[in-house]
Each structure stands twice: as structure tokens, then as C-alpha cells.
Amino acid sequence: MSLAAVDWLLMAVYFAFVLGIGVVLKRYVTTSSDFFLAGRSLPAWICGLAFLSANLGAQEVIGMAASGAKYGIATSHFYWIGAIPAMVFVGVFMMPFYYGSRARSVPEYLRLRFDEKTRAVNAISFAVMTVFSSGISMYAMAKLIQAIHILDAPFAKIGLSSALTFHLSILLSALIVLGYILLGGLTSAIYNEVLQFFLIVAGFLPLVFLGLKNIGGWSSLKRQLPTAFTHSWQGMSSAHTNPFGVDVFGLVMGLGFVLSFGYWCTDFLVIQRAMAANSMDAARRTPLIAALPKMLFPFLVILPGMIAIALPNPAAITINPSTKQMQAASLTGKGLIPAKTDQFTGAPKLDSNGNPILDYDLAIPNMLIHYFPTGMLGLGLTALLASFMSGMAGNVTAFNTVWTYDIYQSYINPNATDAHYLWMGRVATVFGIALSVAAAYAASRFNNIMDFLQLVFAFVNAPLFATFLLGMFWKRTTGHGAFFGLLSGTTAAAVHHGLTLPLGAVAGIKGGWLGAVHIYPSEMAQNFWTAIWAWCVCFLVTTLVSLCTRAHEEKDLVGLVYSLTEKPSEEHLAWYMRPAVLGAIVIAIALVLNLIFW
């Protein structure tokens, strides 16, 4: 696969703009608040699109398409049951405390509401997590660039080995992200996230259009795929009749409640975007505005995956020999999805039944290569690169803020000037990215360590929402309660994982290391139930410990707890600007979408 001059030109224009936005924004960054919180000056629609895009890293784009190819439209549960209700909840009910408390980060809210130790646990685990997520994102991008061989031809021209592609991709993406964050701080990151949102739409909308046209529309796609692929709820009544291997309770409670609320309502990476808003009303509207396009994203990212697997015989399309040749469609794959090949022999990998193991992650790249001619291909790849980079930048800006405010200012150097913290934020950006690069290389050398770390992060995150829910809506919750609740929730997650196994897996990283006492039908079911257990244990322990420890003074909790805080008035807003009304509209549309694809 090689690109023409026009493709490179489009990419170069994008990189020039990304850095140019940073250069222009540089002169507006004079205080630490400008750098870390965008001066709390952005309108709701910008924060909303950034709120959406910060999560829309390329792993999300590629992963959702891969899941669409593997499981079909049921993947939309991650949106219509998962993200949407949680986004409405954080906007309508939780944002008044995050924004109203003037906390500069989620860990700082925990210190205001609970105590120092609860903040420390959250800040440190979050900081480590962001560095690794950004590293994994960088690694995934470098792997993808390697896999589609776009740099091979230009490298050969200047006499470099194509083995350098991986290193150069990592270095270049790190430098660009470093450049624009150093210059413009959070504003730069947010502006580029908004740009990325439009780019993803611009790159993927024509792809979906061409794919659907080719296959003969939705009704024809339905005929090409097994029934379970085009119905999101049919078969959910039992874990054995749907592709996820999850029953309806596990899905709604595990994914819809614990995991999604845990992510969208407590993760500083997204909450930071809302905290940058210019008013309480704007902050509350941020997740609601994000929810509107979020609901439609399944059509942009899941549908291409489904089309890729459904195409009957893609090799039949002839390609003019004068144009650049297309990547040979793997004969052992299905549709546009090739089989994974052995690194050394090049032979397709087979599972225990002799069927090829499909490399679903190549659904999106192969769709782009298949349908887009020179020109559009450049645009599509630029969109993909943009989403990789803004995924990284989101993690880096969240990291530098938590490091500077919650670790450096709190425990290392509390009494410095604002200019010093601004300087520290820039330094943190540099070493945050350096650590991400290290993490990317660690990921490329020790795949198991990354799996292990992601597992640990899942354990740490699973109980979080119980702590926030109790903290915000029950004034009796105490710091000791929150702290020990979190610890026991994480422990419960680890123990549950150690005692269970997904069907067909061996004890080890997949679970069962304490001796498997229960077998789940799928890994997803195990994940959901691990989260459910962690949440329940955290909720219970927090409640019990809180009741046994001394309550906080009520005057200290004003602005932090529901019952002691004045409800933000919506009277002065036009009806379509009111968070409660917007929230209701979003929920209604999500409901309709669920019914349409039932």
C-alpha cells in the first residue's frame, strides 16, 4: 500500500494546522489556570465535542469497528446502554458539584469532599493509568502504520529500512503532541479534539456511504449477516443465545451501570473538558451536547466493521493496473478481514478447530484502502492519525494537571508561585510524554505486562462510581468510609477475577489464579461481573465504615453534597438550553434507537 503526493499533502496540511493552533494559542497562556483549565473560558459546544473526542481515540474507532465485525450491531450497547445514560447523569446531577466546588481536578474534589488519603489513592492511580494509556495508544498507532505499509515506499526512496517505521511513528507522534500541548496547554488539546471530531466525520461518512451502497443498503446487509448481527437485544435473555455471552442483567448492571457510570462520571480525562467550560450552565450542557453525536457514532464506527465482514467477495473488484496496487486480500480471511498470520512463516494462524483467527482490528484500515481512491485515502488516514493523537493528548493533559495540582503541589512543593506551577505543568508534559514513549516500547516487548496492567486498572476503576455516588448524594459518607470502600472494592475485583474463568481459558492472566470456582460463558461476562462485585463491595463497605466513623461537619460539605447545595437554577435559560430538558431528549432518542435495532 503506498500513498501518492496528494495524500501526503493532506496529511501535511493537518500537521501544520495542529501545530499552528498551538502557536496562535501560546500568547493566551499566562497562568497555570490557562494551561490546565483553559482559563475556564470555553463555550459548551466546544467542550462538548472535546468531551466526546477525548474518548474517541483510535483504539475506540478501530476497536468498535473490530467489535462490529465480530459481534455485529450488539456492539451499540456500548453506546446506547453504556455511554448515553451515564453522560446524561453526569451532566444533570453530578456537574453541579464538580464545577460548583471549583475543584481543579477530580482527585481534588475527593480531597474537598473526603480527605487527603482518598485523593492520594485516586491521583496516583490515575496518573499512572494515563501515562500507560497514552503509551498503549502510541504503540497501537505505530503498529498500524507498520501493518498498512504506508511508509515503506518513501523510506525505500531515501534508503532507510522499513524496520524503522515503528520507531519513527512513535517519535513523530510524540513530538507533535508534545509541541502543541507545550504551546497551548489544555486549550490546544481541546481545539485539536474538536478538529478531530470533524475530521472523523469527514473521513468516515463517505466510507459508510460507499460501503452501504456497495452491499445494497441496510436490508441487504441484514441478509448477508446472521440474524444475531443485526439485532441488538434479541437473544439477550440468556447468556448462551447472544454473541457477547452475557445475560441481560450482567449487561445492564455491569456495562450500563457500573462500568459506564464509572468511566463517564468519574474519569478526569473527560470531566476535565467540562471543567474548562465558561459557566455552570455550559459545564452541565457539555456531556449532554457530547451525547447527541455520540448516539450516532455506531453508524460511523460499528457499521464499517459489519460491512467489512459481510462483503461477499471483495477480490472481485478490479483495479486499474496504472493506479497503485491494493493490498492483496487475504484468501484465508472473511470479507475484508484477513486472518492473523504467523510472524515468521507468514502462514495464517488457526484456532483449535482449524478455522483461521481473524484480525478484526484491520477492519477499518482495510475498508479505507478498499473504497478510497488516492485523495480520499489521504483524508481517511489523516482522520485516523488525528484520533490517535488526540487520544494521546487527552491523556497527557489529564496527567500534567493531576501531577501538578494533586501530587506536586500537594505533597512536594505546596507554596510556590503560580508561574512555578505553570512551569511544572510544562515539565510534566515533557516527562509524561517521555514515560508514554517508554510505555509504548514496554508494550511492544512485553505484551503480557500490558495485559496485566490493564487488568489492574480495571480493578482500581470498577468500584470508583460507588464512592462518588455515596459522596455526592449521602452527606453521612466519611473519608475513612470512602478510602476503605475503594480498597475493598479493588480487592473484591481482584478476588472475583482470581476465582472465575471465561469458558475455554486457562488459569492465569484470564483469571482463575486462586482456583476457578465459576466459569463464565465469555470474557466479557467475566469483566462485567467483576465490576458488579467490586461496585457492590465498595458500596457496602463505604456505607458501613461511614456509619462507624465521625461524620464531616455539615458546613464543610456545602457545595459538595446534593442535600446541602442549592440546586442550580434553570429558569433563566431557554427551554432547549436546560440540562434537564436536553437530558430527557437524549434519553428519548437513545430509547428509540434501541427499539429500531431491537
Added chain:
Amino acid sequence: MGLDIRTPIGLIFSVFGVILTIYGLLSDRAIYVRSLGININLVWGLTLLAFGTGMLVLSMRRRRFLKKLRAHA
């Protein structure tokens, strides 16, 4: 913030639109076998150009509005 985000977005999409439109006009029809015979570069280039120009118009109206406010103040 001093920079209206609609300005860079309007600019980049206008530039993308112009590049794709010109390329769509000049390129060999044969490359569009892939995109089912549709000259997707031309069609989508014009769409992006329209979107980019729209964004630029919005940002210019905003600038004029702010100038008027300042003149009154």
C-alpha cells in the same frame, strides 16, 4: 479565548476541499473503480469546501459582532 475555533476549522476544511476538488477534476477516472464509479474526491471535496466556508462565514460574523460591541462600549 482569543482564537475563535471556527477560524482554523473553517480554514483547514476549505484547504482540504480545494485540494480534493482540484485533484478530483484532474485525476484519471480509472481510479474511481474503487469508489463504485463515483468521483468521490470531487463530490466530497466540494462538500468539505462548503462546510469550511460556512465555518469561516460564522467566525467572521462573530468577529464583526464583537467589533460592534466594542464600538458601543
